[in-house]
Amino acid sequence: MDVNSINPILDAFVNILPQLGFKTIEKKAVKVAESSLRSSGLIVNIGVMGPLKGAILIGMDTDSAKKFASKMMMGMEVAELDSLAQSAISEMGNMVCANACTNFSQSGMGGLDISPPTLLIGKDATIKLSVPKVIGVTFVVDGITIDVYVGLF
Amino acid sequence: MGVRVMVVDDSTFSRAVIADALAEGGYEVVGEAESIDSLIKIYDECKPDVVTMDIAMPGADGFECSKALIMHDPKAKVVLVSSMKDEETEQEAKRVGIVGYVQKPVDAESLVKIINNVMAPDSMYKNLEHSAVDIFKEALAQSITRMTKTTAEFEDGTVGNQAVSQGITVVIGIIGKYSGNMIFDLAVDTADKMAKVILRREAKNREEVVSLVAEFANVVGGVACSMLNKKEKAFGLRVAPPSVFYGEATEVVSPNIQCQNVFAETDFGRMALSVGFKKGSVLWM
Numbered sequence: 210m211d212v213n214s215i216n217p218i219l220d221a222f223v224n225i226l227p228q229l230g231f232k233t234i235e236k237k238a239v240k241v242a243e244s245s246l247r248s249s250g251l252i253v254n255i256g257v258m259g260p261l262k263g264a265i266l267i268g269m270d271t272d273s274a275k276k277f278a279s280k281m282m283m284g285m286e287v288a289e290l291d292s293l294a295q296s297a298i299s300e301m302g303n304m305v306c307a308n309a310c311t312n313f314s315q316s317g318m319g320g321l322d323i324s325p326p327t328l329l330i331g332k333d334a335t336i337k338l339s340v341p342k343v344i345g346v347t348f349v350v351d352g353i354t355i356d357v358y359v360g361l362f
Numbered sequence: 363m364g365v366r367v368m369v370v371d372d373s374t375f376s377r378a379v380i381a382d383a384l385a386e387g388g389y390e391v392v393g394e395a396e397s398i399d400s401l402i403k404i405y406d407e408c409k410p411d412v413v414t415m416d417i418a419m420p421g422a423d424g425f426e427c428s429k430a431l432i433m434h435d436p437k438a439k440v441v442l443v444s445s446m447k448d449e450e451t452e453q454e455a456k457r458v459g460i461v462g463y464v465q466k467p468v469d470a471e472s473l474v475k476i477i478n479n480v481m482a483p484d485s486m487y488k489n490l491e492h493s494a495v496d497i498f499k500e501a502l503a504q505s506i507t508r509m510t511k512t513t514a515e516f517e518d519g520t521v522g523n524q525a526v527s528q529g530i531t532v533v534i535g536i537i538g539k540y541s542g543n544m545i546f547d548l549a550v551d552t553a554d555k556m557a558k559v560i561l562r563r564e565a566k567n568r569e570e571v572v573s574l575v576a577e578f579a580n581v582v583g584g585v586a587c588s589m590l591n592k593k594e595k596a597f598g599l600r601v602a603p604p605s606v607f608y609g610e611a612t613e614v615v616s617p618n619i620q621c622q623n624v625f626a627e628t629d630f631g632r633m634a635l636s637v638g639f640k641k642g643s644v645l646w647m
Contacts, residue, residue, distance in 0.1 A: 248607075252607075254533050254535075254605050255535065256533075256534065256535020256536075256537065256543075256601075256602025256603070256605075257535070257602055258535070258537040258600050258601075258602045262602060262603055263602070263603050264535070264602065264603065264605045266605070292615075292617070295615050295617050296617040296618060299615075299617040299618070300617075311449070314449070315449070322537040322541070323535070323537070323541070324535025324536055324537055324541050324542065324543055324602055325535070325541055325542060325543060325616065325618070325619055325640050326616075326617065327533045327535075327543050327545065327614065327615070327616050328613075328614070328615040328616075328617065329531065329533070329607050329612050329613070329614055329615075330612065330613040330614075330615070331527070331607070331609055331610055331611060331612030331613065332609070332610045332611070333609045333610050334607050334608065334609030334610070334612050335607070335608055335609055336605060336606065336607050337569075337572050337573070337576065337605070337606040337608075338603070338605050338606075339576055339580070339603035339604050339605070339606075340603065360605075
C-alpha cells in the first residue's frame with residue numbers, strides 16, 4: 210500500500226486526540242519499513258479485517274506512555290502503568306482505529322472491522338507483522354512522541 | 363412467552379404497518395404511543411421487551427424520545443425505525459444508546475431479524491464464552507498432532523487478562539459478531555524444537571522460527587473460529603493476520619476483556635493459549 214492510502218488513519222489520529230485533551234499534534238516523520246519493528250515501552254496492537262487486512266499499532270516508550278495516560282486522565286499522576294493507565298491508552302487506540310474505519314468508509318472503502326486492543330509492554334521487543342510492508346508515522350503530541358504503524362494489505 | 367413490543371410513531375398508518383410486521387414475526391404488540399407525552403406512561407404500563415421508535419415526529423423527535431426513555435429506564439431496548447439511513451443518524455443513534463436500526467418502509471423480515479438480535483445477544487454471547495476455550499483447546503490439540511505428529515497434555519488456567527510472555531507471543535485479532543483476541547505464547551526454546559520437527563531440519567534463523575510460530579497460531583485460530591462458526595453461523599468469526607512479539611519479558615494485556623487461559627504440555631515445552639471476546643453491539647441494518 211502506498212503512503213497516501215493511510216491518510217484515513219492519520220486523520221483519525223489527528224481527529225481523536227484533541228477529543229482526549231491533547232492540544233498540539235505534529236506529524237514528524239514518515240518511513241516505510243519491512244515487516245519487522247522494534248519497540249521499547251508500550252505498544253497497542255489492533256487487528257484489522259475486511260477489504261484491508263493486517264494490524265495497526267501505536268507505540269510509545271514507557272515514560273511517554275505514563276505522560277500520555279496522565280493527560281488522558283486530566284492530569285492525574287501516573288507513576289506506574291497500572292491497569293487504569295493501560296485501559297486509557299488502549300481505549301485511545303480503539304477510538305483512533307474505529308474512527309479510521311469510519312474515514313475509510315466515507316472515502317468509499319466500507320466493511321473494515323477491528324479487533325479489541327492488546328497491549329504489549331516490554332523493554333526490548335521485536336514485532337513481526339504478517340504483511341509485506343509497514344508504514345510508520347511519528348507524531349509529537351503535546352511533547353510526547355508516539356509512533357503509529359500501519360501494516361495493511 | 364413471546365417478545366413484547368411497544369410501537370412509537372406519530373402516524374396511525376405507520377403504527378399499523380409496523381404492528382402487522384411484528385405480528386407476522388410472532389411478536390405481541392403490547393402498547394402504542396404517538397408522542398413523548400404518553401410515552402413513559404404507556405411504557406410503564408405495558409412493560410415491553412423492545413420499543414420501536416420513529417425518528418420524525420412533531421414536537422420531540424425519536425432521539426429525544428429515546429433519550430427520555432433510556433434515562434427513565436436504562437435497560438430499555440429501543441430500535442429506531444426510520445426512512446433516513448445515513449452514517450450521521452446511525453452515529454447519533456449509537457450515542458443515544460439505541461440498540462438497533464431498521465429502515466422504512468419496514469419489511470417484516472428485517473424487523474424480525476433485528477428484534478431477534480436485540481433479544482438474543484446475551485444468550486449467544488454466553489454460548490460463545492462457554493464454548494470458546496474448549497474449542498480453541500481442541501484446535502490447538504489438532505494442530506499439534508497434525509503438524510508435529512505428537513500429542514499434548516492440557517491444563518486449564520485461570521481467567522484473567524494479563525500474562526508475561528515466555529519469549530514469543532502471537533496476537534491474533536478475531537472479528538465477527540463478537541470481536542476478541544487469541545494470544546499464543548511459548549518460549550524460544552520450545553519454538554525452536556517445534557520448528558525443527560515441522561521443518562524436519564534446523565531452522566535457518568530466528569526469523570524463520572517466528573514466521574512458523576505465527577503460521578501455526580494462525581492455523582489454530584482459523585480452525586477454532588470455523589469450528590465455532592459451524593456451531594453458530596451468526597458468530598461469523600474471522601481471524602486477522604497475526605502480529606508476533608518477541609524479546610525480553612514482555613507483559614501482554616487485553617484491557618476490558620476476560621480471557622480464558624489454557625496450557626499445553628508438549629514434547630517441545632509448554633505452550634499457553636488465551637482467548638477472550640467482548641460483547642459486541644447489535645446488528646445494524
